[in-house]
Amino acid sequence: MSNVLILADFIGAKLSRTTAELATAAARIAEVTAVVLAPVGKGSEYAAAVSHGPITNILVVESDSFTTHGVAASADVLNQIITTKAPRAVLIASHAFGKEVAGRVAVKSNSGIITDAVDISADLIATQLVFGGSTAVHSKISHGVPIITVRPNSITPDLREVHPIIETLIMEIGESAKKSVVTSVQPPEEGGRPELTEADIVVSGGRGTNGDFTAVEAFADSLGAAVGASRAATDAGWYPHSHQVGQTGKTVSPQLYVACGISGAIQHRAGMQTSKAILVINKDPEAPIFEIADFGVVGDLFSVLPKATEGINARKA
C-alpha cells in the first residue's frame, strides 16, 4: 500500500497547524502516515493532538533524544522509518528545524530534496517561488524518495476530524546522532499571539516605531495577528530577534502583511514578499516598500494605527 510520510510538526509540545497543511498536500499523492516524535511518556498525548487533516495512520516514536540531540536524532529516526515503510515521498514543515531534518534525511537516504515548496501536485511536482516571489519554479525529484519541505501557510488545510490508526515503534538512535547535546531550553515568552510563521495576519514594526511597539501590538491584537519586526528594530533591541522577518529572520506568507514604519530593504522583502496582501504605513512616500503595497498610507503610524485599531474594535462590538 503506497503512502506518503509527513513529519507531524510540533513547536515545543504544541502541534502546529502546518501539520494539517502537510497532510492536505500529501493526501493528493497517496494515503498519509504522520510520524510523531515525542518525549518518553508523551507519545499518546502527542498522537492524540494529530486529529485534523486527511491522515490515515500515525507512527509514534518516543525518545528523550529528540529534545537532547535535536535535529540529528529526529533525522535518524525518520530515516529508519523511510527504510522500513518505503514511502512515495516525505513532507516536512519548512522552517529551520524541518529543513535541517530534511537535509540530513536526504543525505542518509540518498534522496533528492526540495525546500520551501508552496505547492505540490499529485505527481509530485513541487512549486517554489524565487526572486522575491516574482518567478515560480516547478521541479521534481529524480532520485530516491522525494524529501520536500513545505512552507507554512501556503496550502489551504483540509481540517476534517480524523481518528487515525496509531502504531508505536521502538527504535534505537544511532550514536552519531547524539554528538550534539542540548543542555538547556528556555521557552519563549508566551505573548498569547499566534506564531509568526503560521499566523493569517502579521503586523510588523520597523525603524519608524522609534522603539515604541504599543500601536503596532494594539493593531495586531485587534486583528488576532502575530507581531513581527524588521532587522533594524530587532538590532536596536526594540523587539526580540525571534520576531525578525526577513532574509535572515523568518519567512512569512500570511493572508495579510502589515508593514509599519518599515522602509522595505530587499532583505526584509525577501521574508514577506509572498504575502497574499500587503498593507503599508510609512511617513516617507519614497520608501521602497510602497512598490509592493496593495494599500499604502503615507502618514504617521502613531496617528493612523490607533484610528484603524479603534475602527476594527468598533466593528467587533
Place this chain on the structure above:
Amino acid sequence: MKIAVCIKQVPDSWAEKKMVDGLLDRVNVDAVLNDLDEYAIEEAMRIVEAHGGNDEGGPHTITVISMGPERASESIRKALSMGANGGILICDVALAGADALTTSKVLSTVISQGEFDLIICGTESTDARMSVVPAMIAERLGCAQLTYASAVTVDPSAKKVAITRVTETGVEEMFGEFPVVVSVVEKINEPRYPSFKGIMAAKKKTIETMNVASLGISIEGQWSVVVDASLRPARAAGVIITDDGTAGDQIVAFLVEKKLI
C-alpha cells in the same frame, strides 16, 4: 586548532536575477561573497584571537573553503584579507549547477581530508536560501551539528564548542566535541572591513585549487530537475493615499474589502 570556514560566492542580492534553462544565470551578474558568510569568517577570527591568534607557525589556522567557478577565488581572497590563513577552491565543470547534496559531499570531503576541528558556515546563501548545507555536512561527517548560533564559545584544550541559539522552541544552549559544524546567524558579530595591511597580506596567501578527480569522489548527477520556471504576474499596482485624518477608516474599508475582518 584547525578551523575551516565554508563560503560561497553568490550573485549580488541587489542585482536583477534571471533563470536560464532552469538554472540561475550566474554568468551575467555581479558576484560577491555571500553576506552571511562574512559573519562566519569574522567569528573564526574572533575565536582564534581569543586563543592566541592565527599567526604563521602558531597553533591555530583558518582555511577558507569554497566550491565555485574560478572567479570565486575573489571571494576567498576577501576572506583572506579579513585574516584567514589560506584557501581551497574546488572548481570543476562537473559541479556547475550542483545542488546541496553535491555541495555538501564536496565540502565534507575536503573537510575530512583536511582533518579540521571546527567548521564554521553562514546560515544560508542569499541565492539558494535552503539552509541545509551545514546540517548535511554534519551528517556526512557524522559529527556534532551546532547551527544557528548567536554566540559561540570554544575551549581548544577540552576540544569543546558551546553555542546559544534562538529557535521556534526558545533559547537553547548546546555543545559538542571536535569536530563540530557550527553555523552562525548575522547578529553574532559585526564583520571587520579588510585593512590595507590585510589586503596586501592576502595577495601573498595561497589558494589551493582542487577538482572532483583530485578529491577522489564521483558526482552522481542531478537529484532534482526543474520542469519549468515562469514569471508570475506582477503585483497589480496598489492604492497609495496620503493620510488626511481618514486613513484609519480607509484601512478598515480595505480590510473589509479583502474579507480580512
